[in-house]
Every structure is written in C-alpha cells, then in structure tokens.
Amino acid sequence: MYARKFTVTVVMLALIIIVAVGCSKKEEKKAEALKPPIKIGAIFSVTGSAAKLGGPEKNTALMIQEQINAAGGVNGRQIELIIEDDQGVEENTVNALQKLIHSDNVVAIIGPTRSGNGIAAATICEEARVPLVSCAAAWVQLFTEKDVTKPMYKYVFKTPQNDSDCAVRIFEDCKAKGFTKVAIITGTTGFGDAGRTELKKRAPEYGITIVADETYPPDASDLTPSLTKIKAKKPQALINWSIVPAQGLIAGQAKQLKMTMQIYQSHGFGNKGYITEAAEGILFPAGRLLVTKDVDPSNVQYNVLTKFKSDYETKYGEEVSTFAGHAYDALWMIVNAIKAKDDTRDGIRDGLEATTNFIGTAGVFNMSPTDHCGLNADAFTMVVVKGGEFRLADAVK
C-alpha cells in the first residue's frame, strides 16, 4: 500500500521535474509575453453630440497602443487599452469609470472627451486614487476658488490648453485690432460655461465691454433669435464658445443677417467639419497641430506634429484634429510616467506630476505640484479660416 503510494509519488515527482526542466528553456522565452499587459482605461464620447471629438481621440489611442506594442511595449510589458464610450452623457462616464477602476483594475485613465463629464470624472478618480489625464478643456472647477495655484485634485491632469489662455489670446487679438465692444455667445455645456466665465472675467483687463451675453442649448440649430438680439447691440466682434454643432452654423446665420463683424471661435472650433463658405475669416486660438504645414521647422514641436499628423492621416484617411492630439498627449504622458517610475497607480501619478519638457501636440508640457496642465498661453496660436482650410493667422496676413 505504502510502497505503491511511494512509487506513485516518486513517479509523479520525476514527471514534474522532467516537464519543468523541459519547459524551462521555453519559459524564459515566453516570460516576456506572459507578463500581464498594463491595463490603461479610456473614456471617450465616441458617439453623441461630441462624436466629432471622441472619434478621433479613440482612433489616436488605438494607433499609439499599436505603435508602442509593436516596439516591444513599456518596460517589457504590452499595454492594453480598455476603451469605453460615454456618448457624451455624464451618467455613462460615471458607470464606465466604476467598471474601469473596480473590475478592470486599470492603472490610469485617459479622457473623458467633454468638460462636464471631465468634472464628474475628476471627483471619482480622486477618491479612488487613480491617475486621470483628462482630454476635456474646462479646468475652472479643478482649482479652489480662493487659490488658483493650488490644485484641488492630486490625481487629475489634463492635456488641452487652458480656457483662460484661450480667452487671453482672443482678447489680445481684439485689442490689437482696436475692438472694445464684443458680444459673446456660448453653448450651455461644461465647456461653454467655463468659457463664458473666463471671457467675462478677463474682458475688463483688456478694456473690453461685453455688450451681449447669449447662450444656447446643445441641440440648438436656429441661432437667428440670439443673433438678432446681438446685432441690435452693434458689437465690433462676436465670440462664440462651444463644441456643439451650432458653432458650425453660426457664421452662416450671421451672414444671412448681414452681420459683418469679426467672428471669433474658441479652441473648440478645431475641426475641419466646421469649415463652411461662411466661416471664411473666422479667427480662433488653437494648438499648432491644426496648422502643422504653416509651423516653422525651427519650432520645437515641429517634428512631433508632422510625425503624428502623417501617421494618423495615413492610418485613418481623415484629417487630424486638435482632439486627436489631446489623446496623443495624454497617452504618451502616461507611458512616459510608467517608464520613469513604475506602473502602479501612485507611481504613474508621481511620474505625471514630474513631467517636464514633454513636447506634445498641444504645446510643451511642464507639470508641477501646482500645475496639472503644464501649458501656458504660448501653446495657443491664432488660426484663421482661409480658402476653406485652417491657416496660421500670422502666416497668411
């Protein structure tokens, strides 16, 4: 009985040893591939009213994942993106976050696309201590009211340029052109609200009076009533700040009403789909990615911009947009943080905060404990719609 058991045990052990030795050589080779991938979450508005922004963001993230994994991954591990679509709806963002954080156990999250959703996401990621690199522009609520140099959030970062810098650029341009009376019209979304706040706050610094302040809901399609009201106030310039489709209609409807003043748009205008015949001459601040071909080769961003633009356009056959760039910056900063520190949630957070001189598509990022965006007004350049395309305003004067 015992002898038999003993024999069986010995045989089993022998087998195990043989198998183990036999496999050990293969094991070494496979170890690289068998390391579990680094899971990074992403939430974009791939569908819904911000689909024009979210679609390119998703494409970009997938493209970069492919490039990184083809080059052997990060620290010898592949990255695995888990992409969720929030359809631009805040409730969906919250649900997607719960899934990514608690059931997928991602180490960091990119997105969301829209500002309102970004604000919701910031709170959740902060509580769960998961680093979030937001692709949404509104930033106002991320700082305490009293002290704008102190981020309320330790774990939240963002890649789009600051709204305040956008407002500054627009007003600088107004001042240079001698405009003192402007009308503002904004979408009632997180992005539009934040813009409206910034514009109203900054105007007096440039000696500019806001003579009309109108808003419209995300699904607005006929802006004539608001424009009629604005026209009666006789402003010298009209500033529209929104991401919703209406921003593509406003120029045409203003033209129909024979409004001839200069129209400015926010950095949310950076999508070719908004260019219509009537949009000719619209000015807006944007990152240099939009006007890559006009960027001076001596500019530090030149190489990054041209490579990303050609990669994206060859792969997807559509023009690259600013929003695609936001996803590029976000994912690369996370990857760089993993390279610099490790792939734990806190490690990535520390790595992100220590980001210096990262040349991205939106500008050159220098993060610090008090600045989780890392860009300044230099990240913006004035872009003009000319001949049916976006051009660098200075280059085509």
Added chain:
Amino acid sequence: MGLDSYIQLFFSGITIGSIYAMVALGFLIIYSSTGIINLAQGEFVMLGGMIAVTCYHTFHLPLLLTFVVTVLAVTAIGALFEFTCIHPLKNPSVLGLIMITIAASILMRGIAMFVWGKEEHGIPTFSGDNPIQVMGASVPPQVFWILGVIFTVLVILFYVFKYTLIGKAMRATAANRTAAYLVGINVRKIVLLSFALSAGLGGIAGVLLTPMTLMSFERGTPLALKGFCATVVGGLGNPAGTVIAGLLLGLIESFVTALISSHYKDVIALFILIVVLFIKPSGLFSKSEEAKLKKF
C-alpha cells in the same frame, strides 16, 4: 430693438414653428387612426434630411428630384414600419404599441448613425443664400420655401380629409374603429396609410429643414418632443389647432430668446405647455367633452 428685429424674430419663429407643426400633424394622424403616440415621429424628419443628403451628394440628383425621391423613400419607410412592427400584432395594447415605436426610434437612430456617421450633413438651400429684405429684416429664401411647401401640404391635407372618400374613411376610422370596420372600411389599410402619410410629412419637414440647420442622426428626438408639445396644446384630434399650436411654440421660443433670455428658451416653452394643460387639460383647441372620450 427696432421693428426690423421683431420681423426677423417673427420669421425665425414661424419657420421653426411650421416644422414643429408638421411633426405635430404626423403625431396627430397616427394617433387618430390607431390611438397611439408614435414616438419615432422625429426620426422620420431626421431620415428625410439624411436621405436627401445621400440623394444630393452621392447620387447627384437635382434638388427637386431629391425632394421627391426623399419624401417617397421616407413614406415607404413609414409604411414598412407599420407593416413589419404594428400590423402583425394580434390585439395589441396601446402601451405595447408605444413601446414598439420607442424601439423603432432607437433602431432608426442607430442605423442612421452607421449609415451616415456621426457628423452633421447639409444640402444647399433651394434658391441661394442671398437674404430677401422684408421691412428691414433679412429673411433667407429657404424660409419662404418652408412656409410655402408646408402651407401647400396643409391645404392638400385639409382638402383630402374633408372631401375625398379616403380622407373620410380615415376620419371615420379615427372616430370609431369598430363602426368603420362594420360599414366596410378596410381599417388595416387605413392604419398603413396613416403611418405612410405621417412619415411622408416628417420627410418633407426633414428635407426643408436640412439646408438651414444641417442634420445629424440625433436631431429627430428634440423635434419630436416639441412636435408632441404642439399636438397636446392643440388638443389631440384637432388638425387646425395643432398647426396653430406648432407655430405658436416656434414664435414663443424665438421671442423668449431675444426678449427675455436665451438661457430660458426651452424652459419657458415647456412651462407654457404645463400652464395650458393645467388650465385646459383637453388642449387649447378642443372641447372637453371630446377629450373625455380619449384614451389619454
């Protein structure tokens, strides 16, 4: 603001109002013949816009032909929807039917998103973009197209309902299905026809609206909501009242935006709806005795 601004606002309001009125009439026709509220009504408008975009940009049809083909196509979609989803049901409950229309609306939106993508599409205006001056206001020519076509459609509809056999059959079905069936009216056909007609009206609205405001796959739902408001305010069952209510809603939106604040446009429009329903639950233009006989 001077008089010219008021004229401008009037035209803007009457334009969007007439679109609401068309959607509202679509609701009304289907409600009359079946007693259900077809929540896919807005999607017919959206499909009208989208199919027109395809006809114009992909098949390069002239605008007039685009208009005709689109309206016929949407009419066919409406008929198909009735034939496949509503027709086969034995003893359907009203609630069940309404659920089916919600499902159809989601399905149409999904299909439209796959076919046309997520962006906004447009077609050129029917007769250029040079605004016509009306007492100091600049009115886009498309506005006159919208008003003209919709007014024509209304006249034809009223004529059909009042004087033709088929129109009388539809009215009879709306009044009492069983009785209509007993006097030899083919109720099944009338229901099919009402869906086709509603869809066609939506399609017309869609083609007219797209040059002015572009069209995307999710534009239908808000239009359906406003159209439904107009139907209710007009008192379910009164075509003239429904049209007036639609125009009023558009005018209110337009004037509220300019005179009070654009922030409250939708709030005030819907608030007025609630007030109307409090004061006169049967709607502005229908008798309360009639309303008592209705399912809603």
